Amino acid sequence: MSDIKPRDIEALLETFEASDWSEMKLKIDGLEMFVSKSPDGRPASGPGDCATPAAPLVASSASTPALSPAAVGVTRAGAPPDHWITVRAPNLGTFYRSPKPGAPPYVKIGQHVDSDDEVCLIEVMKLFTTVLAGASGVVRQVLVEDAELVEFDQALFLLEPAA
Amino acid sequence: MPLSRVLVANRGEIALRIVRAAKSLGVETVLAASVADRESLAAREADRVVTLGPAPARASYLDANLVVHAAKATGCDALHPGYGFLSERAALARLCEDHGIAFVGPASASIEAVGDKLAARRLAKSAGVPMTPGSAKLASAQEAVAFASEVGFPVVTKASAGGGGRGMVVARDAKSLAAGFERASTEAKEAFGDGTLYLERYVERARHVEVQVLGLGDGRVLHFGERDCSMQRRYQKMIEEAPAAAMPNATRARLHKAAVELLSSIRYRNAGTVEFLYDVERDDFYFMEVNARIQVEHPVSEMTSGVDLVKLQLEVAGGVLPPVTQRDIVPHGHAIEARILAEDPRRGFLPCPGRVTRWRPPHGEGVRIDTAIEEGTLVPPYYDSMIAKLIVHAPDRPHAVRRLRDALDAFEIEGVATNIELLRAVAAHPDFFENRLDTRWLETVFLPHYGQQEG
Numbered sequence: 001m002s003d004i005k006p007r008d009i010e011a012l013l014e015t016f017e018a019s020d021w022s023e024m025k026l027k028i029d030g031l032e033m034f035v036s037k038s039p040d041g042r043p044a045s046g047p048g049d050c051a052t053p054a055a056p057l058v059a060s061s062a063s064t065p066a067l068s069p070a071a072v073g074v075t076r077a078g079a080p081p082d083h084w085i086t087v088r089a090p091n092l093g094t095f096y097r098s099p100k101p102g103a104p105p106y107v108k109i110g111q112h113v114d115s116d117d118e119v120c121l122i123e124v125m126k127l128f129t130t131v132l133a134g135a136s137g138v139v140r141q142v143l144v145e146d147a148e149l150v151e152f153d154q155a156l157f158l159l160e161p162a163a
Numbered sequence: 164m165p166l167s168r169v170l171v172a173n174r175g176e177i178a179l180r181i182v183r184a185a186k187s188l189g190v191e192t193v194l195a196a197s198v199a200d201r202e203s204l205a206a207r208e209a210d211r212v213v214t215l216g217p218a219p220a221r222a223s224y225l226d227a228n229l230v231v232h233a234a235k236a237t238g239c240d241a242l243h244p245g246y247g248f249l250s251e252r253a254a255l256a257r258l259c260e261d262h263g264i265a266f267v268g269p270a271s272a273s274i275e276a277v278g279d280k281l282a283a284r285r286l287a288k289s290a291g292v293p294m295t296p297g298s299a300k301l302a303s304a305q306e307a308v309a310f311a312s313e314v315g316f317p318v319v320t321k322a323s324a325g326g327g328g329r330g331m332v333v334a335r336d337a338k339s340l341a342a343g344f345e346r347a348s349t350e351a352k353e354a355f356g357d358g359t360l361y362l363e364r365y366v367e368r369a370r371h372v373e374v375q376v377l378g379l380g381d382g383r384v385l386h387f388g389e390r391d392c393s394m395q396r397r398y399q400k401m402i403e404e405a406p407a408a409a410m411p412n413a414t415r416a417r418l419h420k421a422a423v424e425l426l427s428s429i430r431y432r433n434a435g436t437v438e439f440l441y442d443v444e445r446d447d448f449y450f451m452e453v454n455a456r457i458q459v460e461h462p463v464s465e466m467t468s469g470v471d472l473v474k475l476q477l478e479v480a481g482g483v484l485p486p487v488t489q490r491d492i493v494p495h496g497h498a499i500e501a502r503i504l505a506e507d508p509r510r511g512f513l514p515c516p517g518r519v520t521r522w523r524p525p526h527g528e529g530v531r532i533d534t535a536i537e538e539g540t541l542v543p544p545y546y547d548s549m550i551a552k553l554i555v556h557a558p559d560r561p562h563a564v565r566r567l568r569d570a571l572d573a574f575e576i577e578g579v580a581t582n583i584e585l586l587r588a589v590a591a592h593p594d595f596f597e598n599r600l601d602t603r604w605l606e607t608v609f610l611p612h613y614g615q616q617e618g
Contacts, residue, residue: 125228149236151214
């Protein structure tokens with residue numbers, strides 16, 4: 001549960017960027033993260049928030065240039081909202097985000113997808129099958145690393161359904 | 164090179180058995196399970212579990228591509244197919260060969276050589292193994308009748324592509340053969356996708372005997388004695404024993420030799436079983452088929468020969484020659500296995516999946532249980548109904564039968580219907596104690612009476 005990879009943080013930042021939220025605050029194990037779109041954003045020093053020593057601050061401009069000037073302190077998502085939709089693996093295989101090596105991914109965080117849009121490939125012994133979104137919504141999270149083994153029924157993406 | 168990580172492509176007791184054998188050899192295990200088996204005992208004991216697919220076997224345990232992909236993706240250098248499912252598919256062995264994964268079983272070419280029954284008969288013939296007079300492929304009922312008139316009735320039709328009783332019709336005269344031929348062919352076509360039949364002379368009083376072997380892949384083949392599996396219902400074994408106590412020693416020695424020679428001729432590798440029909444009256448045996456896998460009933464041979472066949476399988480697959488020679492394998496005592504099925508004999512042997520609410524297996528000296536069931540385990544409805552194997556071992560057959568009776572009496576299972584009552588009645592039967600059995604005893608002598616008794 002607690003091995004947070006740089007990728008996870010990246011995904012969170014992408015999610016945050018694509019959202020209409022103004023702030024995001026997360027705390028997991030030893031990691032604490034605070035992101036704000038306000039230029040003078042600071043971790044709100046509310047009660048209970050200050051017990052953990054501040055995690056190293058990551059300047060958003062350095063790691064994620066796309067992010068508007070913001071103070072980034074921060075982390076990784078807790079439970080996603082209940083109404084978000086999980087796109088699952090229809091079978092075991094190797095997960096690929098792009099149609100071929102070097103090509104852009106089928107979908108990016110923040111992108112809107114329709115039910116019959118392709119979202120990834122799953123390969124079994126050199127046989128590639130495309131996976132469809134199965135629902136329409138905005139891609140909020142990519143839960144699997146490219147070229148990783150996914151199992152049957154494993155969660156691949158989280159979609160926020162269109163309002 | 165010894166194996167380092169094995170994918171176990173099976174479920175139930177055999178998956179657990181393989182996981183434990185691998186662990187004891189220091190080999191890591193990845194269990195490839197369906198959704199229905201993700202919480203199984205084997206899943207808990209394996210180092211890793213990957214979910215192959217949904218519960219139905221077709222989309223999980225029977226998909227060779229999924230299984231080999233899972234093995235590669237999880238860094239396995241070997242794959243153990245267990246029994247049933249894909250275990251005797253040459254295609255799976257070949258996929259493993261093509262991808263540098265050691266298949267814990269025979270070479271794909273060997274599976275092909277013994278997998279088709281007509282090919283196996285040709286092989287047996289060239290190795291000088293005795294066979295019942297049998298025909299080649301038959302194109303029509305007329306051809307069948309002509310052949311039968313030549314060798315004499317009764318005869319039995321057999322499917323070229325498979326066993327398990329499908330495509331088998333016993334005919335005692337030309338008229339019933341002509342009538343049964345089409346039916347048998349249709350049945351074979353439905354079961355195996357190939358309706359090709361051949362004919363054999365039918366032995367009225369036969370025992371099913373089989374020899375457990377382990378090929379080293381270099382032409383040497385060890386054997387671990389024979390088993391008698393005559394207690395069958397609809398060609399499904401219910402009780403198996405080692406040795407075949409009714410067989411004279413001289414016949415037994417010839418039987419072992421025939422099995423070893425048959426498989427030596429193709430430099431057979433890993434565990435296998437050569438099945439024979441033993442004609443009790445003539446004291447003669449005939450080749451039936453080769454099972455190119457570890458079998459359900461392997462424990463009785465382990466109990467008498469004192470080896471762990473699954474460990475030996477893993478060692479041979481890893482290229483390690485087992486530290487045993489034929490001289491070291493000295494069978495002792497008598498072992499009997501009873502298959503505990505979640506089936507209700509009072510309702511036509513209807514499978515009864517469900518949750519096991521009480522599970523009190525017997526234990527004690529000479530009692531072994533191979534199972535993946537615990538109290539609270541759900542027996543899923545998708546697979547074979549066998550939930551445990553009860554194996555007893557004693558210095559001789561009479562003691563083994565008594566031990567079996569005691570163990571069956573002590574076995575308590577609630578929540579699912581089982582065949583334990585029936586097994587108790589069989590174990591208590593004088594014919595069983597006196598070993599007056601043949602392959603049709605259960606169905607023709609015992610069951611009709613059992614049915615009446617139960618009302």
